[in-house]
Amino acid sequence: MRRTAHGMAKGRGMSGDLDEFSKLISNSQSIVTFTGAGISTESGIPDFRSPGGLWEKNRPIEFSEFMQSEEARRESWRRKFSMEQIIAKATPNKGHMAISSLYGQGKLKAVITQNIDGLHQVSGIEDDDVIEVHGNTTYAKCLDCATRMELEIVREIFANDETLPVCDRCGGIVKTATISFGQPMPVAEMRRASAAALNCDLFLVIGSSLVVYPAADIPKMAKQAGAQLVILNREPTPMDDHADLVLNREIGETLAFVTKL
Numbered sequence: 001m002r003r004t005a006h007g008m009a010k011g012r013g014m015s016g017d018l019d020e021f022s023k024l025i026s027n028s029q030s031i032v033t034f035t036g037a038g039i040s041t042e043s044g045i046p047d048f049r050s051p052g053g054l055w056e057k058n059r060p061i062e063f064s065e066f067m068q069s070e071e072a073r074r075e076s077w078r079r080k081f082s083m084e085q086i087i088a089k090a091t092p093n094k095g096h097m098a099i100s101s102l103y104g105q106g107k108l109k110a111v112i113t114q115n116i117d118g119l120h121q122v123s124g125i126e127d128d129d130v131i132e133v134h135g136n137t138t139y140a141k142c143l144d145c146a147t148r149m150e151l152e153i154v155r156e157i158f159a160n161d162e163t164l165p166v167c168d169r170c171g172g173i174v175k176t177a178t179i180s181f182g183q184p185m186p187v188a189e190m191r192r193a194s195a196a197a198l199n200c201d202l203f204l205v206i207g208s209s210l211v212v213y214p215a216a217d218i219p220k221m222a223k224q225a226g227a228q229l230v231i232l233n234r235e236p237t238p239m240d241d242h243a244d245l246v247l248n249r250e251i252g253e254t255l256a257f258v259t260k261l
């Protein structure tokens, strides 16, 4: 039976959903989480997509625009370097730490994340166990030959007069290793995310509104393969009807509670 924070079965206390969440975690041997912007807003990283978020004022730069327009590329690097200052100051919050504690206990096998802030890694999860489906913001690469370029170098080139970086090897366009709207999903990461989803017994969606496809298909795969599906998000998601448990609650305090941190 599905219960939500706002629609609990009769006769259960206000925290019936929390008890049920705790039970699912303690009964599980192999947890995979799928995290989105909602877990990092509690670390002060803005959710671009939320109402009043950055993308209401600065609409996202589509991949095709990035490729076609030098000004779009400049704007993209400006945003990148201003965002970097916010990320540099951010530290993992209660939600990240609760996930990390499940990992430390050996229960949590992998974190699939839409975030590019690296906070799961800072919280103690090995790089190999964090699957970044929207890419990585800590380096750049050539879109033609995939040669890596360090951000320090891009920053130096860009700093004075906003000169755009080009690939040393082939002269191609250089972009951060993140995935923009309209850009294909990274094949290796999607394959790893699917494998993790198919091999868990509990799949936790945390702080994602599950509207960005195809990443949002991953929870459905887990459910179809027999995992229990829990969605913890402040707002309803299109996957709520498929979930075994939905909690529309604050993320950090909920995860801290159910993992007894």
Ligand SMILES: [Zn+2]
Binding pocket: 142, 143, 144, 145, 146, 147, 167, 168, 169, 170, 171, 172
């Ligand atoms: Zn190149």
